[in-house]
Amino acid sequence: xxxxxxxxxxxxxxxxxxxxxxxxxxxxxxxxxxxxxxxxxxxxxxxxxxxxxxxxxxxxxxxxxxxxxxxxxxxxxxxxxxxxxxxxxxxxxxxxxxxxxxxxxxxxxxxxxxxxxxxxxxxxxxxxxxxxxxxxxxxxxxxxxxxxxxxxxxxxxxxxxxxxxxxxxxxxxxxxxxxxxxxxxxxxxxxxxxxxxxxxxxxxxxxxxxxxxxxxxxxxxxxxxxxxxxxxxxxxxxxxxxxxxxxxxxx
Amino acid sequence: xxxxxxxxxxxxxxxxxxxxxxxxxxxxxxxxxxxxxxxxxxxxxxxxxxxxxxxxxxxxxxxxxxxxxxxxxxxxxxxxxxxxxxxxxxxxxxxxxxxxxxxxxxxxxxxxxxxxxxxxxxxxxxxxxxxxxxxxxxxxxxxxxxxxxxxxxxxxxxxxxxxxxxxxxxxxxxxxxxxxxxxxxxxxxxxxxxxxxxxxxxxxxxxxxxxxxxxxxxxxxxxxxxxxxxxxxxxxxxxxxxxxxxxxxx
Numbered sequence: 001x002x003x004x005x006x007x008x009x010x011x012x013x014x015x016x017x018x019x020x021x022x023x024x025x026x027x028x029x030x031x032x033x034x035x036x037x038x039x040x041x042x043x044x045x046x047x048x049x050x051x052x053x054x055x056x057x058x059x060x061x062x063x064x065x066x067x068x069x070x071x072x073x074x075x076x077x078x079x080x081x082x083x084x085x086x087x088x089x090x091x092x093x094x095x096x097x098x099x100x101x102x103x104x105x106x107x108x109x110x111x112x113x114x115x116x117x118x119x120x121x122x123x124x125x126x127x128x129x130x131x132x133x134x135x136x137x138x139x140x141x142x143x144x145x146x147x148x149x150x151x152x153x154x155x156x157x158x159x160x161x162x163x164x165x166x167x168x169x170x171x172x173x174x175x176x177x178x179x180x181x182x183x184x185x186x187x188x189x190x191x192x193x194x195x196x197x198x199x200x201x202x203x204x205x206x207x208x209x210x211x212x213x214x215x216x217x218x219x220x221x222x223x224x225x226x227x228x229x230x231x232x233x234x235x236x237x238x239x240x241x242x243x244x245x246x247x248x249x250x251x
Numbered sequence: 252x253x254x255x256x257x258x259x260x261x262x263x264x265x266x267x268x269x270x271x272x273x274x275x276x277x278x279x280x281x282x283x284x285x286x287x288x289x290x291x292x293x294x295x296x297x298x299x300x301x302x303x304x305x306x307x308x309x310x311x312x313x314x315x316x317x318x319x320x321x322x323x324x325x326x327x328x329x330x331x332x333x334x335x336x337x338x339x340x341x342x343x344x345x346x347x348x349x350x351x352x353x354x355x356x357x358x359x360x361x362x363x364x365x366x367x368x369x370x371x372x373x374x375x376x377x378x379x380x381x382x383x384x385x386x387x388x389x390x391x392x393x394x395x396x397x398x399x400x401x402x403x404x405x406x407x408x409x410x411x412x413x414x415x416x417x418x419x420x421x422x423x424x425x426x427x428x429x430x431x432x433x434x435x436x437x438x439x440x441x442x443x444x445x446x447x448x449x450x451x452x453x454x455x456x457x458x459x460x461x462x463x464x465x466x467x468x469x470x471x472x473x474x475x476x477x478x479x480x481x482x483x484x485x486x487x488x489x490x491x492x493x494x495x496x497x498x499x500x501x
Contacts, residue, residue, distance in 0.1 A: 055407050079409045089404040093422055093500045102418065106410045158407070 002067050002075065002155040002188045004031040004054060009063035010213075011049055023049045025213035027063070036182060036189040038203035040196060042249060046214025047192045051160050054190060055083060067156060075156060079107035082149030082187070086161035088141040090133040096120065096144050097129040103151045116151060122181055123147040139170040146178070150185070157189040164194060175201050176230075183227050196245045201233055208248045218248055288469045296473035305458065310477050313374070313455040316443040317481075320378020321435055327379070328386025329428070336394045336420070337412060345387075353384035357442060361449040374446030374454065381438035389431025393424030422500045429493040436485035440478060 011024040024046040031037045039047040052058045053065055056072035067075045075081050090099045097116060104111040120129060123143040133141055142162055149157060162178075163171045175198055182189065182202070193199050199206045203222050210217040222241065224232050232238055271290055278289030296302050331349070335342040357377045364373040397420050405415045447456025455478050462471035 055403075057403055057406060076407060076409045081407050081409070083404065083407040085400050085404070087400050089398075089400040091401070091419065091422070103408050105418070106405070106408045106414055152408075 002080070003033040004029075004156070004188070004190070005064075005066045006030070006050070006054075007064045007066075009050075009053065009065060010061050011046070011053060011058070012061045022213035024053075025215050027214070027216055029207060029216055029219075031188060031190060033188055034186045035204045036191065036202060038191045038193055038199035038206045039209060040193060040199050040206060040245065040249065041209030041214070041217075042211045042251070043194075044214075045209040045211035047209055048160055049214065050209075051158050051190060051192050054156075055081060055158050079103065079152050080155040082152070082154030082157045084142070084145045084149045084157075084159050084162045086164040088133065088145040090141060090144055090148070092133050095130045095132060096125060096136070096147075099133070099144060100148050100151050103148060107152060109152075119147045119150050122150070122184070124177065137170075139166055139174060142166065142174065143177070146181070150181070150187075153185075154187060157187045159189065159191045161192055161194065163198070171195070171198070178202060179227060196242050196249070197233065200238060200242050200245065201228060206245060208245060220245060220248075286468055288472060292469045293472040293476065296470050302470060302473070306455075306474060306477055309453055309455045309458045309474070310481065312451075312453045313440070313443050313447065313478070314481050316374035316446065316451075316454065317378050317436075317439040317485075319375045320442055321382050321432075321439040323375065323379045324382025324435060324439065325386050325432065328383040328431075329390050331383075332387050332390035332394065333416070335391060336416065346391075349384050349387045352380060357381075357445050361446060364446075365449050370450050371452065373449050374443040374451055374456070377446035378439040378442030381442055382435040385435045385438060386428070386431050389427050390424055393427030393431075394420045396427060397423045425496045425500050426493065429489060429496055433486055433489040433493060436489060437482050440482045440485075444478065 006027055006029040009024055009027040010022065012020045012022050014020045027046075027050060029037075039050065041047050049058070053060055054067070054072055056076050065072055072081075090096075091102065094102070097113075097120070100116045100119065101111045101113075117129075120126060123146055125140060125143055125147065128136065128140065128144075133144070136144065142165075146159075146162060163174045166174060179202055191199070191202060200222055206220045206222060207216055208218040208220065209215065220241070224238070274287075275290040277283045278287050278292070297306070331345055335345045357380065360380070361373060361377060364376050368376065394416070401419050401423075402415065405419055410418070443454070444456035444459070447454035448460055451457060455474050458474040459471055459478075462468070462474065
């Protein structure tokens with residue numbers, strides 16, 4: 001599993017010829033191998049920008065990001081990066097199974113249909129192998145997208161608001177499912193979320209970011225033992241942590 | 252929807268019949284002068300064996316030229332579009348070239364082609380040019396219509412440029428490409444007919460020109476109607492293909 005080192009990272013976006021806006025400033029963060037770190041913070045605090053930088057979708061303006069001692073693009077070119085966004089990014093003309101076969105084709109590996117069947121089972125989509133994305137509900141599409149990100153057994157999983165578009169009930173059951181999957185696989189994961197409860201429920205550590213320019217304000221370890229269940233979310237300690245994090249988010 | 256569909260068809264058919272009846276009436280009464288013959292006398296041309304044979308021969312020649320031009324234009328236009336998509340520095344230059352070629356009126360190019368190539372090929376080439384431009388624009392914009400999240404997804408899985416083209420951008424460009432082809436059908440017909448005016452051996456353009464000069468008005472109208480029918484048929488066929496592709500790729 002991959003370990004991430006983010007050292008003094010700043011990111012500026014050019015507005016026009018001369019002016020630019022600083023999205024991230026001096027961000028320091030390490031993620032240990034097999035750790036699940038959640039990023040929370042107000043809108044526009046640069047959480048997604050940071051995730052984009054780790055995915056090598058964009059380049060740092062200064063500082064460095066190393067994944068197992070190498071630049072992020074190396075991991076990507078080895079096809080060892082899994083990613084799921086708020087919108088599912090499934091190809092609409094392919095069945096669930098064909099969408100899951102896509103990472104194999106991109107990596108020029110023979111498609112392992114047994115493994116695809118396993119992953120489909122893992123996310124609870126048995127029986128929907130031949131369905132097209134538009135025939136699925138929002139929650140099922142997100143499951144399919146997460147399943148696809150797991151196909152090649154990635155070393156690093158990046159989740160950008162994966163359940164942001166779902167209703168509260170679906171979201172909660174997806175959280176339970178994601179934790180079940182994650183306990184089985186123990187993949188290093190960075191999760192961007194707006195929901196404090198989601199962060200506390202899923203993460204080993206919660207990184208609170210502050211905005212304009214984005215920086216790490218606080219890192220809070222979450223002590224609850226895994227697997228966490230519904231009872232955990234109702235405990236006094238859970239609420240105290242969630243309240244503390246919420247107060248940190250207030251300006 | 253199911254109940255209103257036949258009704259809409261009936262309204263449409265009634266509208267067409269009304270228009271045709273108005274044409275027949277205007278032609279017979281002579282209200283629109285000698286140049287508008289009654290519909291029946293135009294249709295009569297199709298039942299004259301000699302004239303029908305002439306129209307058939309001309310129509311196949313023109314449709315053939317238009318089809319060849321369409322094919323060439325689609326090939327060149329998509330080829331150029333793929334090239335600019337994969338080799339970004341070529342883009343501004345090819346964009347300008349396409350616009351420039353399209354800005355030159357076909358009428359001005361006709362004589363040049365006659366001198367440079369041949370009378371037979373001029374209709375094909377004049378059909379190719381507008382199709383090239385339309386397809387180039389349709390495919391370049393179609394290839395760029397891929398949603399950002401899908402491109403980012405492909406990138407994070409480590410997809411190379413060609414793989415992104417194959418698996419995502421090409422399917423996304425299909426609807427735009429086909430609506431380009433749809434518009435191109437008419438442009439190819441116009442190009443072929445204008446090309447024939449410069450002295451092709453046969454073709455509907457020649458028939459239209461000759462009948463106009465010899466004042467064979469019903470035959471002229473008959474040739475124009477055949478031209479319109481070919482254009483509409485081509486448009487219809489491509490529209491059908493478009494419906495199926497849009498259903499397949501969205």
